[in-house]
Amino acid sequence: MKTLNAKIIFFLCCSILFLACKKENKPQEANKLAPANKQLSANANATADATLASCCWIGTTNQANATMEAYDPVLTSWATPKWSFKPTTALGFNATSEIPLWGLVNDLKVRNNNQWGSGQVITAQAERLSVIAKYPGGQRIWATGFPADAGVHGMEILPDGNCVVAAAGTSANTGGNYIRIYSSSQAAPNQYVNTIYPLKAAHQVLWDPVNNCLWALGDSLKKYAYNTAASGGTVSNPKLSKIASYSLLSQWGHDIAPYDGDTDKLLVTTNGGVYIFRKSIGAFVVGAGAITGAAQRTFVNSVSTLPGQNTMVQTYKDPGCPINGWCSTHVDFYNLTTGAFLYSRTVSSAGFYRGKSFDPNYL
Structure with missing residues (x-):
């Protein structure tokens, strides 16, 4: 009997020891899984960052360092951009015929476009070079150069991968003064078929997916149809047809942007102010409903809105800028809604020409 009791006690002790060992092993297994969980968390953060970049970052053209930079407006410190771009040989740009043309950066847009399999692309314009590149990697898709007096200020990609640039010319009224459409969607050597349309002091172009048209801003606001039967345009030989032209409320247009929450409105800036244009009636808003408050100011180079936040974003001609x-x-x-000032984000060494909502889902 004593021998049996001893065996039972021995068995119970072994069972307890075994269970204790199993409990001790659980934290070790959790620790082994921790790096994987951290990686999953990192991937989730990367996805969140990509989503943020698609809706709420500010895409800037920093002429101080000739770089496109995106910042998070939620952060009070813009010491480090979330994303940046300039052409390099590593990204596929030509060291002789393309990179030397890159200079004062003027315009940046991110768009949903899967023509080249990347899902999203950027259009980037800097002095004498206009570029289409993959986003976020920046790999070259298409690029073309311009003479020194072209004064290209804006660029837009169309749904089929073709693009349009806006060339302002010079202050002496030489060069430029046009918008120009390119067959950038086509494979080499057919990607540079183009047609020019006169527009004095052309500064910006915007594709309107709601109304399936192109808006162009210079000394007037113009509306164009794309590749209609009447124009004879095709994807490989694209054409525009002017639908209407609208006089500005003050001279010299600078920028044009969607109005968040109302697809019937456009925001337009000129030397003289910031305005709302109603597409359905083909007229600028005057009086009630017009831009008022601190947001109504002169020489605004860029305007946009943050989606779902009732917030307008501007950059303007600042006499305190050390660059130019x-x-x-x-x-x-x-x-x-009210035009009241909310806040600023500053980079003391920067020379921002434009700072706009970096949003591919802009309409």
């Missing part, structure tokens, strides 16, 4: 006479060291944010 038309840039700014800060991007300013306003209440879209």
